[in-house]
Amino acid sequence: MEKHGSETDVLIRLEDLCKSFDNEKILKSVNLYIRDKEFVTLLGPSGCGKTTILRCIAGFETPDSGDILFEGKSVLDTPAHERPVNTVFQRYALFPHLNVYDNVAFGLRIKKVPEKEIRQKVRKMLAMVDLKGYEKRPISKLSGGQQQRVAIARALVNMPRLLLLDEPLGALDLKLRKDMQLELKNLHRQSGITFLYVTHDQEEALTMSDIIVVMKSGTIQQIGTPQDIYNEPSNAFVADFIGESNIFDASMKEDRRVTLCGAEFDCVDEKPAELVDVVIRPEDVEIVPPSEGTVTGYVEAALFKGVHYEMTVSCGGEQWIIHSTRQAAAGETIGMRVAPENIHVMKRMFPESQNRLEAKVISSDEEALTVELPLDGKSLTLRADPSLREGDAVTLLVPPRSVELCDPEDGIFSGHLDSVVWKGSHYEMILISASRRWLIKSSMDEQAGSEVSFRIQPDGVSVVKGEGQ
Secondary structure: OOOOOOOOOOEEEEEEEEEEEEEEEEEEEEEEEEOOOOOEEEEEEOOOHHHHHHHHHHHHOOHHHHEEOOOOOOOOOOOOHHHHHHEOOOOOOOOOOOOOHHHHHHHHOOOOOOHHHHHHHHHHHHHOOOOOOOOOOOOHHOOHHHHHHHHHHHHHHOOEEEEEOOOOOOOOHHHHHHHHHHHHHHHHHHOOEEEEEEOOOHHHHHHHHHHEEEEOOEEEEEOHHHHHHHHHOOOHHHHHOOOOOOOEEEEEEEEEEEEOOOOOEOOOOOOOOOEEEEOHHHHEEEEOHHOOOEEEEEEEEEEEEOOOOOEEEEEEOOEEEEEEEOOOOOOOOEEOOOOHHHHHEEOOOOOOOOEEEEEEEEEEOOOEEEEOOOOOOOOOOEEEOOHHHOOOOOEEEEEHHHEEEOOOHHEEEEEEEEEEEOOOOOOEEEHHHHEEEEEEOOOOOOOOOEEEEEOOOOOOOEEOOOOOO
């Protein structure tokens, strides 16, 4: 389980939580704890399992395995209405036939709270969400932001131990959404209630959260404060998802020296000699005269963004994005350098540089070698190799660029894209097919989560006799 700080005052704990729908694993052994009074955000792309976690905690879904503990006690057998949680949905689910006051009072009346106490609590809560004086207003006469505040007030008035918020700002326009981000943070501070918030909006997560949990494909990628997540991403997916980044293929030659874009940079990491990913934030690139730069680049475009210039720079076949208060004009050659502490070295999401595939030779002659692949009995024809005979076990080394995405009618295999990250000169994709992970480097811009077809280009594929070589 990934840790974040101490485990004191833990309110809720998820242990090895798994959930599938239609034989598709949505949650894969999720482990997470949330401390009392924290504002925790589940952040990730659509389909990563964020809302499923909320629904399991609320009791709307039952996990296939694992446990959910409130203050150390399992609530798996506790019905939804008896759990100490309330939920605010993206579509606020207000009662259109009730006015503002009655919507907020609804839960208290279900609990048979005396009317005098209801009156005090509702008025206090409406004041907290800045809706004092709106008690008799019909729901239909409220703006989207006001309706959202009513939904939050209705959830908070019961003083749950945990408030679940499922993308509650998604239906609001940009300005109102930004205003409500600050209001929600203030409400969290005033109420003293633990918030668990779901969003795919990185800015929302960075603005409001005490702790961010970044998810992908039903697994937790990183847990940390907004500063930790932004400044020290654990892998290329997190770096790409949180803010704008320059992400490059690189290699460590020795401690505190990393090679990228054909040059050696000083860094603060101590790692063995290996292939790595490097993240450099656009604001951390310093523009200097060409003679003073670690690398030089050609400015392809420069845009003024109000507080800084955004420049696209070509450097040794790689594309850099730079944010700087200093402008470099399109067509200018500049030097670039980066302070060692601003070069973030990470383990690669796909540790090997090639795809390895065990196969068996089914025919071999002077013209061609045909191998059977362990993928639905498909075969692949390669260049002739006189040293191999029918029945030999072989290992295929398939470069990432030899795996091509294509139209379904031209594809041999199919799968879904688990992640897509821009790496300066190409998209690096991790594709899942028949429980096998493939590394692809492509110029095609595809969406993570997409179902795709692909084929293997024989050119570039190496054949090694024996399995697991």
